[in-house]
Amino acid sequence: MGNGTHLGKVRGLGSSGHGSQHWLQQRLTALANILLVGFLFVSLVRLPLGDHAAVLRWAANPTVALALMLMVVSVFWHLRLGLTVLIEDYAHGEAARLFALVVLNFYAIGGAAFGLFAIARIAFGGGAPA
């Protein structure tokens, strides 16, 4: 890290220059989450959740499936931004921080892919028959 000069010691340790983008994306996904998670919440409270066939019919509806897919993208994007800040605040030491950020990115992208794939299975009828 650096060559011992004052400039060399601080170079690369400052702002990443992505702060305003992070801030804006957090707000945009927050607004989307209000609508999409609100929709999921109301649906969950009203659905007969013990009835697999009924819940599957609901989720297979194209409008519902599309809303769920958008929600998965928005939620996992939002949570990735939020947990990034958590790690940056509490994970000290470069190695621990880097490791935590790698785990977080695997979780956020893997979780979103798992969710989208499950919704696609349901919507395209590839899910196990009711």
Place this chain on the structure above:
Amino acid sequence: MTVSILHRVSGDGLAIVGACMFLWWLGALASGPDAYAAFVACVWNDPAGGAFHQVTNILGKIVLVGLTWAFFQHLFSGLRHLVLDTGAGYELKTNKLWSTVVMISGVLATAATWLYILAGAL
């Protein structure tokens, strides 16, 4: 300050516990009636009984109530932040008032939701 800490706590709870519960439920739903029944038996109610599921059913309900509270707390607190982003509401009295409103609303909305669910279950 409390409401700010709660925003982070509820957000991280939703991000980790909430998202995992959702994916578990969605995966079970896509995998068919047997997988879905296994999910319901673990989290909510197992018609066959069994000591292990009696414990997980209690834990499941605690987690679900906790997630409900985290959802409302994060939602209301997030709305507060969107208002603060406009530059409004920083006066001490106003700020304190809305922080209190956020926290009380979170608890009341959680209670109302579960009263509605339990009233339907009876």
